[in-house]
Amino acid sequence: MSLILGIESSCDETAAALVTADRRILAHRVAGQESAHRPFGGVVPEIAARAHVEILPSLIEEVLAEANIPLGQVDAIAATAGPGLIGGVMVGLMTAKGLSLSANKPLVAVNHLEGHALSPMLTDPDLAFPYLLLLVSGGHCQLLFVEGVGRYRRLATTIDDAAGEAFDKSAKLLGLGFPGGPAVEKTAQEGDSRAVPLPRPLVGTAEPHFSFAGLKSAVLRARESGRYTVPDIAASFQKAVVDCLIDRTKRALMHAAGATALVVAGGVAANQAVRGALQQLAASHDLPFVAPPLWLCTDNAAMIAWAGALRFEAGLVDDLDVAARARWPLDPHAEKARGAGVKA
Numbered sequence: 001m002s003l004i005l006g007i008e009s010s011c012d013e014t015a016a017a018l019v020t021a022d023r024r025i026l027a028h029r030v031a032g033q034e035s036a037h038r039p040f041g042g043v044v045p046e047i048a049a050r051a052h053v054e055i056l057p058s059l060i061e062e063v064l065a066e067a068n069i070p071l072g073q074v075d076a077i078a079a080t081a082g083p084g085l086i087g088g089v090m091v092g093l094m095t096a097k098g099l100s101l102s103a104n105k106p107l108v109a110v111n112h113l114e115g116h117a118l119s120p121m122l123t124d125p126d127l128a129f130p131y132l133l134l135l136v137s138g139g140h141c142q143l144l145f146v147e148g149v150g151r152y153r154r155l156a157t158t159i160d161d162a163a164g165e166a167f168d169k170s171a172k173l174l175g176l177g178f179p180g181g182p183a184v185e186k187t188a189q190e191g192d193s194r195a196v197p198l199p200r201p202l203v204g205t206a207e208p209h210f211s212f213a214g215l216k217s218a219v220l221r222a223r224e225s226g227r228y229t230v231p232d233i234a235a236s237f238q239k240a241v242v243d244c245l246i247d248r249t250k251r252a253l254m255h256a257a258g259a260t261a262l263v264v265a266g267g268v269a270a271n272q273a274v275r276g277a278l279q280q281l282a283a284s285h286d287l288p289f290v291a292p293p294l295w296l297c298t299d300n301a302a303m304i305a306w307a308g309a310l311r312f313e314a315g316l317v318d319d320l321d322v323a324a325r326a327r328w329p330l331d332p333h334a335e336k337a338r339g340a341g342v343k344a
Contacts, residue, residue, distance in 0.1 A: 002075040002312050005099070006305025007060070009052040009092030010084025010112045011138070012043045015301035016059040018067045018074070021309040023122055027066040028302045029059045034179060041172045049087030056095055071103045076317065078308020081109035082325030083139070089324040097320050108308040109318040112299075113330050116265040117146055118310060119303035120290045127263070127290050132256040134249050134278065137266030138164035138181075141210045143252040144330060145259070149310045154331035155252045159338070160213035163241055164268045170219045170237050174230050184234050185271050191231030193239035196222050200240055203247040208255075209337045210248055215240055242277045249278065253285055261288040270297040 001022040008015040017028035033051050037043050064071060079096030082089050093109065100107040116135055121127050130147045132155075141163045143156040161169070164181060171180025176187055198218045201211035215237065222233050249262070262282040268274055269291055282289035296303060311317070 006301040007079040008301040013299040017301035019305035052091040076106040078108040082328040106317040115303040136268040152330040154334035156208040158210040166212035188235040191235030193235040195232035196236035
């Protein structure tokens with residue numbers, strides 16, 4: 001089976017991993033940058049890129065040493081080539097190119113979203129194509145019909161903020177710190193999800209897409225009103241996000257005939273309220289529900305190595321002149337969402 005070295009640096013996690021095409025994770029490392037970005041309440045691209053430069057070489061050495069495998073025994077090197085913060089993407093991709101050239105190994109440029117999309121298959125060998133995927137993270141919120149490696153049909157996307165972005169920005173508005181998603185989830189456990197009347201943008205509409213910008217603005221107004229406690233706002237916000245995700249996913253199931261499972265991936269997939277609601281939705285449609293383990297939901301190199309392994313086995317390798325990309329849709333043929341910006 002192919003052995004792939006994976007590299008991930010698209011945002012504020014620096015990561016390296018060794019994964020085989022038969023789903024063995026031989027070693028993986030993730031170095032976060034939370035302390036560097038916390039004073040700013042969010043990720044600062046320049047700080048993130050510099051940290052990747054400083055950390056990545058040692059992480060790769062640690063992964064190879066832990067697995068006791070020299071670089072020469074790796075079959076290919078996979079790296080995130082986009083989408084993401086372009087400075088960070090360039091660091092990881094250029095590192096992979098250097099290793100590819102020096103060790104005479106094939107390069108596999110991986111779409112970060114494909115890494116998330118295929119990650120559930122890494123730990124669930126029973127999951128088969130095609131499946132309906134809710135890809136929900138800090139930068140993306142999409143519903144995709146996953147037909148195979150490199151074959152994705154986008155059914156819905158966000159027309160403004162992603163759900164994870166709304167979590168992070170709402171956490172900042174509520175003074176909960178960074179990273180925002182886990183902070184909101186923890187605080188919500190102490191609140192009443194019915195206490196604050198927050199909107200559910202696009203819920204019940206025929207339009208298939210997501211919208212969270214208005215919900216984020218409503219959180220700000222609730223906070224400024226002084227009428228509600230922070231835990232109640234957090235709980236009500238989280239419930240509103242869950243309701244939006246479930247309503248939109250339910251609609252997408254109408255256009256996903258033949259799906260083998262309902263799958264969730266991405267950083268927000270670690271949220272237990274989101275998982276629980278999706279599991280109930282899947283059960284109501286007699287579909288298996290599949291979610292990666294929590295560590296595989298957030299950005300990591302194991303999913304990049306795994307996606308790289310599947311692409312390598314399919315003969316999908318890249319030249320050394322492949323470019324880093326800040327934007328890279330999984331379904332380039334999808335119709336642009338009405339009113340959407342560059343994230344669509």
